[in-house]
Amino acid sequence: ETGVTQSPTHLIKTRGQQVTLRCSSQSGHNTVSWYQQALGQGPQFIFQYYREEENGRGNFPPRFSGLQFPNYSSELNVNALELDDSALYLCASSEATGVRGYTFGSGTRLTVV
Amino acid sequence: AQKITQTQPGMFVQEKEAVTLDCTYDTSDPSYGLFWYKQPSSGEMIFLIYQGSYDQQNATEGRYSLNFQKARKSANLVISASQLGDSAMYFCAMREGNNAGNMLTFGGGTRLMVKP
Numbered sequence: 001e002t003g004v005t006q007s008p009t010h011l012i013k014t015r016g017q018q019v020t021l022r023c024s025s026q027s028g029h030n031t032v033s034w035y036q037q038a039l040g041q042g043p044q045f046i047f048q049y050y051r052e053e054e055n056g057r058g059n060f061p062p063r064f065s066g067l068q069f070p071n072y073s074s075e076l077n078v079n080a081l082e083l084d085d086s087a088l089y090l091c092a093s094s095e096a097t098g099v100r101g102y103t104f105g106s107g108t109r110l111t112v113v
Numbered sequence: 114a115q116k117i118t119q120t121q122p123g124m125f126v127q128e129k130e131a132v133t134l135d136c137t138y139d140t141s142d143p144s145y146g147l148f149w150y151k152q153p154s155s156g157e158m159i160f161l162i163y164q165g166s167y168d169q170q171n172a173t174e175g176r177y178s179l180n181f182q183k184a185r186k187s188a189n190l191v192i193s194a195s196q197l198g199d200s201a202m203y204f205c206a207m208r209e210g211n212n213a214g215n216m217l218t219f220g221g222g223t224r225l226m227v228k229p
Contacts, residue, residue, distance in 0.1 A: 033216060042117075042204050042219035043158070056216055088156055092217075102148070102217065104158035 004093050004105035012111045013081050019110060021076045023091030026103045030095065032074040034066060037088040037107070049074055078110075086112045116140065117205055117220035124225050126195045133180070134190040134223045136205030145209045147188040148217065149179065152202040161203075164188055192225075200227045 005024045013019050025032050031050045035043035045058035049068035063079040072093070078085055088107040118137045126132040138147065145166045150158040164172045164179045172179040180189040192199060202224050206217040 035217075035219075042206075042221050043217075045216040045218070048216060058216065090156075090158060092158070102160065104150075104160075106155055106157040109156070 004091055004103050006089075006091050006105035006108050008108060009106065010109045010111075012113060015081055015083060015112055017081050018077065018079045019081060021078075021089050021091075021108045021110070023074045023076070023093075023105060025072045025074065025091075025093030028095065029093035029103065030072050031093065032068055032072065033092045033094070033102075034074070034076045035090040035092065036060070037090060038084075039087070043090055046076070081112045083112050086110060115220075116218045117207055119205055119220035119223050121223045122221075124223055125228055126192075126199075126225065127228050128197060129194055131191060131193045132195055132225065134192070134203050134205075134225065136188045136190065136220060138186050138188060138205070138207050140186075140207065140209050142209040145207055147179070147181070148206040148208070149177070149188075149190045150204045150206060151199075152204060152222070154201075158204070162190065195227045197227050197229060200225060 004026050007022045033048040034046040037043040046060050047054055048056040052068045065077045068074045088109050090104055090107045092102045092104045094102045116139050147164045149161040152158050162172050162174045162177045162179050164181045171181050176193045178191045202222045204222045205220045208215050208217050
């Protein structure tokens with residue numbers, strides 16, 4: 001079984017630009033969550049997708065948006081990038097009916113200059 | 114109020130010794146799950162161990178065990194026989210409710226450094 005893969009691994013963007021990060025979920029997992037991890041901190045929940053619908057959102061502004069596709073892969077889009085958006089963005093997949101199964105990818109490190 | 118508190122920003126341990134990483138949590142939900150993850154410098158969050166709020170026994174996974182004290186709302190991670198490869202950030206996390214789709218709330222982490 002394949003794990004969670006994220007692309008790209010590193011990205012540098014200019015303030016005000018838009019960015020799209022991608023995540024392929026683990027085989028058999030239909031739920032995808034996105035987390036933002038600023039340097040030196042724990043991950044913060046951005047939102048979650050289940051069956052192509054957003055079904056939970058953390059304290060992030062609307063310029064953070066996402067999609068989930070029929071194959072359960074997902075995208076995170078961030079518009080009007082700000083310097084504080086610089087962080088490691090982690091994707092995690094899980095089964096909706098499972099108990100323990102959160103599998104994380106290695107993340108995309110976004111730097112906004 | 115913080116839902117997950119990890120009070121040790123950094124810890125040193127001698128190779129082959131045991132170490133305890135502290136985690137306290139706050140929830141009013143009777144059903145919750147507690148997780149520990151390891152994050153090496155590569156960035157990936159590696160699942161270590163899980164404890165459900167209704168589990169009667171403390172969870173164990175190889176060299177990892179969870180000292181679950183429900184009344185005190187603590188879920189400390191014990192690593193036995195530390196290895197150099199255990200040097201990493203360690204995060205305690207909680208999921209409230211019994212739906213695996215619910216979000217995880219993470220603590221601020223503890224950096225463990227294993228000395229040879």
